[in-house]
Amino acid sequence: MTFTIRVLIVLLAYNAVYYSNAQVQPLVTENGVLEANNATILGDDGMVRRAQFVLQEFIKKNSYGSSIDKAIVANIQTDVENNNYSLANSKAVEFLASRPNSPFVPAIKFVQGVLAFQQLDYNLATQRFAETSISCIENFSQRNDSSYLELDHSALFWQASSLSLLGKYEEAQPVYDQVKAREHGIYADDALFSLGQIAEQKREFEKAISYYDEILRDYSYSNSCLASRIRSAQCYLQLRQPKQATPLLESALNLYDLLNGSDPKKNDYEKQTVAHDCKEQIHFLRGEALNQLGIYEQALNEFKKVISGSPTRILLFQSHLGSGWASLNLGLFSDALTNYNYVIDSLQEESSRIKATALLYRAVTYKKLQKRDLAIQELNTLSVTPGFPYIGIALLELGQIHYE
Numbered sequence: 001m002t003f004t005i006r007v008l009i010v011l012l013a014y015n016a017v018y019y020s021n022a023q024v025q026p027l028v029t030e031n032g033v034l035e036a037n038n039a040t041i042l043g044d045d046g047m048v049r050r051a052q053f054v055l056q057e058f059i060k061k062n063s064y065g066s067s068i069d070k071a072i073v074a075n076i077q078t079d080v081e082n083n084n085y086s087l088a089n090s091k092a093v094e095f096l097a098s099r100p101n102s103p104f105v106p107a108i109k110f111v112q113g114v115l116a117f118q119q120l121d122y123n124l125a126t127q128r129f130a131e132t133s134i135s136c137i138e139n140f141s142q143r144n145d146s147s148y149l150e151l152d153h154s155a156l157f158w159q160a161s162s163l164s165l166l167g168k169y170e171e172a173q174p175v176y177d178q179v180k181a182r183e184h185g186i187y188a189d190d191a192l193f194s195l196g197q198i199a200e201q202k203r204e205f206e207k208a209i210s211y212y213d214e215i216l217r218d219y220s221y222s223n224s225c226l227a228s229r230i231r232s233a234q235c236y237l238q239l240r241q242p243k244q245a246t247p248l249l250e251s252a253l254n255l256y257d258l259l260n261g262s263d264p265k266k267n268d269y270e271k272q273t274v275a276h277d278c279k280e281q282i283h284f285l286r287g288e289a290l291n292q293l294g295i296y297e298q299a300l301n302e303f304k305k306v307i308s309g310s311p312t313r314i315l316l317f318q319s320h321l322g323s324g325w326a327s328l329n330l331g332l333f334s335d336a337l338t339n340y341n342y343v344i345d346s347l348q349e350e351s352s353r354i355k356a357t358a359l360l361y362r363a364v365t366y367k368k369l370q371k372r373d374l375a376i377q378e379l380n381t382l383s384v385t386p387g388f389p390y391i392g393i394a395l396l397e398l399g400q401i402h403y404e
Contacts, residue, residue: 054154061147069104106135122162129159157187169198189219205235227274242289280311287322296326333368
């Protein structure tokens, strides 16, 4: 199976970083490497195309139902393909009213779920996919046809995805668990990845790592095997275990090079549909790992690779933060100031934790540059700014300056 995992729920991942020779306390900073986590997964060419495949397989494998029923379902499917959603829904409603005992009722309910999902009505989509699942189980108990179990597997996955889009992660998790439990189901590995993302959202990093490890062990050629390496490394960095993150990042970079090279072995892997901008993400995380290990010169080189490339906007700012951190530890205070000023001047969102981090460390940099009055002025401002997330740390720094 090849389809694009488009991540739709934005996750703020936090990465603790330390400044070894300063008074600054251990600080939690914004560090969402994949722009959105707790993945909800969409079809490679959109939800419609993926749903068409599911329905085609159901029609082909189902041994019940008349040729008339199959023709009606195929006709509705054509309407969906042509974006005639209103017409498709009308035909689906008519089918359910006139043929309530048809073996193809689960397929029609699945179409209704797809239509709701396509129109961004995730509450209705959740309901329709749940109804599909119930109908599949009822029909399987009556007819013992495995095609109903396969359709149920797909319906459960999209039900969980709809719940995720509604931010109902606690409700989505047990549904994803059901999808994962069907080891040979087409969405089993995707459910694992989604569960990993939910665990990250809940800051349960050890649990997230276990899900990503399961993908790498049991679905080693899947569409998320590259992203699973990256996400697992990120989790280890959240846990301040850079030595565990480093080999994963090395493996991720090697796999990236393989997949983008000419080696025919790359054809053994599914299309990697999760890790967008993954090379920049790998270099950024390598920089973070090296910062945690205190190897600051190499960390600077990794951040420079990101900054000189084409990173996402947030990853660019995070790389400047990382570069500023490494520069501070190397005594390159002017370079550190340049990095922090870049973030502060470029990032307009006043509520951003990335900008807050840059403001705090710019004050620290002023102190290192012997600009004591500027440092005090900035720390005073930060310590009384409503909503500033690091007021306690700003006060500690301010107290340390007055103590010295």
